[in-house]
Amino acid sequence: MPQRASQLSYSVHDSDFPHFQEELRARAHALRAEVRDTLLKSNREQYAELAGQVHDAGEESLADLLVDVNQAEIARDIRELRDIEAAQRRIANGSYGICLDCDENIARARLDAYPTAKRCLKCQQAHEKAQGARPPSSL
């Protein structure tokens, strides 16, 4: 049990950042493709036009571009893209892998499972409890 605990608490270091950078980049790429496909399938002129823009959009501008699109599937993808962008900013400023609430290192295993995690497991659970059973807010 103790050995396992120490393994789980292994945290990320600067040298791990390129690995997570790549994970996040790949995930963002997949999400953008998903958003584009969803828009193309939606058969609405406005969305078809947006889909063309998504194709050319830079990483930063996509979320802003799609902020008015009110479609659950896309809204979820956009939220994740925003989380990815935030994680990429934390990598850039060196705060990646540090819990937002308690400043402790986030376990490597948790970041492997959720590269966009901004809280340690304990704080995330407390956070979710505080939020109650409220459904995710719409955009």
Ligand SMILES: [Zn+2]
């Ligand atoms: Zn924490």
